[in-house]
Amino acid sequence: MRERLVELLDDADAALTRDQLSAHASLAQALLLLSQASLETQPESSLHGGLVNWQIKRVVTFVDAHLDASIHVKELAQEARLSLSHFSHAFKQSFGEPPLAYVTRRRLARACDMMLASDEPLSWIAHECGFYDQSHFTRHFHRRLGNTPQNWRRLHAQGPLD
Known part of the structure; x- marks a missing residue:
């Protein structure tokens, strides 16, 4: 590593x-x-008010395994065995962002990996990463990365500039 x-x-x-x-x-x-x-x-008790290690691992594993599907905060709370409100607060304490923002960030990271590793159409990648359609994917991508997926892919397909 x-x-x-x-x-x-x-x-x-x-x-x-x-x-x-x-x-x-x-x-x-x-x-x-x-x-x-x-x-x-990290010791189990180091994050005051946050999730403990086993909860973090379960939630991260669940998110990564279900990025292609709809993920609800209620499902994540169930994975951590917490109430919805307690989970939302503890998640933000542990990750520094709300649960659905984390899910979106993971979806975009997977989409970037897929765009670099394949020539699949963006609509297919959007679907495989849990976005409703290519437009939904493009809006989130542009908001987070400041570029469209198509332009980002084109820039990275060219390789390093000399």
Whole structure:
């Protein structure tokens, strides 16, 4: 994991001058790796008011396994075995964002991975990542990453600029 983290940070550093979207994507992946690593080393009681490790792992696993489907906060609360209101508060304490914002961020990360790894149509990728349609996907993508999926894919398909 350490090598992958260093690689992602090096990519982000190199991309800062030529491609801010690529730098943002590398930093997001590095942050995800760091957060996953911290889950493994963090004491159960270190997050006052937040979720404990087993709850975080269950929720993250559930989200990643169901990104292609509709995910409701109630389902996530059930995974953590908490009431809806307590879960929403504890989730935000642990992740720094509301549950559905986290789900959207994970969907967009998966979509970016799929766009880089395949030539599948954006409408198919949108559906596979749990968006209602390509328009819904594009709105969320543009709001979070500041570009359309098509432009982002085109920029990243070209590879590094010299």
